[in-house]
Amino acid sequence: MSEYTESIREIAKRLLETCSVEMIIGFRKGTVPMMNEPHVIRNARDTGDLVWDSNCGINLANYLTDRKENIGILAKGCDSRNIVTHILENKIKREQLVIIGVPCKGMIDKRKITRMFNGEILEVLEDNGQILIRGNGFDTRLDKADVLQENCALCTHRNPVIYDELAAELVGEQEDIDRYEDVRKLEAMTTEEKWAYFDDLLKECIRCYACKNACPLCYCPTCFVDESKPQWVGKSQDAIDIRTFHFLRAFHCAGRCTDCGACQRACPVGINMRVFTKKLEKDCLDLFDWEAGMSLESRPPLDVYRPDDPDKFIK
Amino acid sequence: MEHMGIEPGRIQFSWISSAEATKFVDVVNKVTDAIKELGPNRSFVKPETKVA
Numbered sequence: 001m002s003e004y005t006e007s008i009r010e011i012a013k014r015l016l017e018t019c020s021v022e023m024i025i026g027f028r029k030g031t032v033p034m035m036n037e038p039h040v041i042r043n044a045r046d047t048g049d050l051v052w053d054s055n056c057g058i059n060l061a062n063y064l065t066d067r068k069e070n071i072g073i074l075a076k077g078c079d080s081r082n083i084v085t086h087i088l089e090n091k092i093k094r095e096q097l098v099i100i101g102v103p104c105k106g107m108i109d110k111r112k113i114t115r116m117f118n119g120e121i122l123e124v125l126e127d128n129g130q131i132l133i134r135g136n137g138f139d140t141r142l143d144k145a146d147v148l149q150e151n152c153a154l155c156t157h158r159n160p161v162i163y164d165e166l167a168a169e170l171v172g173e174q175e176d177i178d179r180y181e182d183v184r185k186l187e188a189m190t191t192e193e194k195w196a197y198f199d200d201l202l203k204e205c206i207r208c209y210a211c212k213n214a215c216p217l218c219y220c221p222t223c224f225v226d227e228s229k230p231q232w233v234g235k236s237q238d239a240i241d242i243r244t245f246h247f248l249r250a251f252h253c254a255g256r257c258t259d260c261g262a263c264q265r266a267c268p269v270g271i272n273m274r275v276f277t278k279k280l281e282k283d284c285l286d287l288f289d290w291e292a293g294m295s296l297e298s299r300p301p302l303d304v305y306r307p308d309d310p311d312k313f314i315k
Numbered sequence: 316m317e318h319m320g321i322e323p324g325r326i327q328f329s330w331i332s333s334a335e336a337t338k339f340v341d342v343v344n345k346v347t348d349a350i351k352e353l354g355p356n357r358s359f360v361k362p363e364t365k366v367a
Contacts, residue, residue: 191320
């Protein structure tokens with residue numbers, strides 16, 4: 001995907017030079033391998049800073065909340081769905097945006113790759129579906145398909161759903177993907193097994209809130225975890241407090257989460273908190289036939305009433 | 316909640332109008348019976364802070 005960089009720079013330059021937008025939100029190279037960082041440019045001469053490769057997993061929709069400028073933004077499939085969600089939730093206006101669609105072939109999982117090697121990885125390059133990894137004492141090629149982030153490997157919406165410009169030809173969508181195998185496995189567990197599973201999942205959590213900060217859905221001025229009047233959830237490292245935080249955060253994302261994986265990517269201890277959001281995503285699909293952020297025309301299931309909404313749980 | 320490991324039945328939902336006193340009593344009785352059968356909630360409880 002690194003070949004997109006040139007066309008992204010060209011588009012960004014044109015948009016800035018013609019004053020169609022005041023700023024472009026994209027990525028620049030990070031200071032360490034596999035860690036591209038979000039980058040805002042306001043001047044056409046800086047477009048050379050923009051890059052695109054398989055380390056652009058951060059969801060850029062996160063930087064749109066309540067902006068007043070006209071903005072050009074790069075959008076993968078998941079970013080574009082979160083932009084749609086932002087527009088639906090009145091966090092940005094469609095007219096303010098020039099969306100530069102980036103058909104995505106998946107992002108690589110930096111943790112998986114780091115675990116594969118003993119020693120520091122100094123350089124990671126991309127070449128035609130392969131990932132070249134160089135470090136002290138190793139120089140290897142890996143198939144990109146083997147090191148994709150889990151959410152990317154299961155992705156069925158790689159192409160942006162809305163865009164004004166395209167950085168490359170649309171890519172084929174992955175079909176026949178079983179997105180919810182892991183959720184079904186969990187659903188089949190007994191109550192005790194479920195409890196133990198989540199205890200184990202969250203035992204490393206340090207409550208740094210990187211997941212909620214990376215999440216484009218978590219834009220409340222004051223998060224429920226930070227409120228003290230009333231205090232919804234304890235602020236301690238107690239396992240129950242940690243569980244309550246993750247559980248409530250996931251519920252706030254119900255019907256909105258696009259499984260972009262930003263939370264998991266941001267987590268410093270590598271917790272897969274997507275198991276919470278994915279269950280809700282699956283429920284939304286099963287109960288309301290809903291996938292978040294697919295269209296500007298339909299309202300999310302949690303803000304419309306339909307006479308045939310499932311209500312079996314109400315006694 | 317059940318997905319996270321809370322026993323099925325511990326959380327119940329009902330829709331009762333302020334005019335439906337009999338339904339209210341009925342639901343409260345049913346819920347308390349069901350919860351008594353489940354016994355006390357042992358998992359999703361935060362221990363009281365110990366003050367020295």
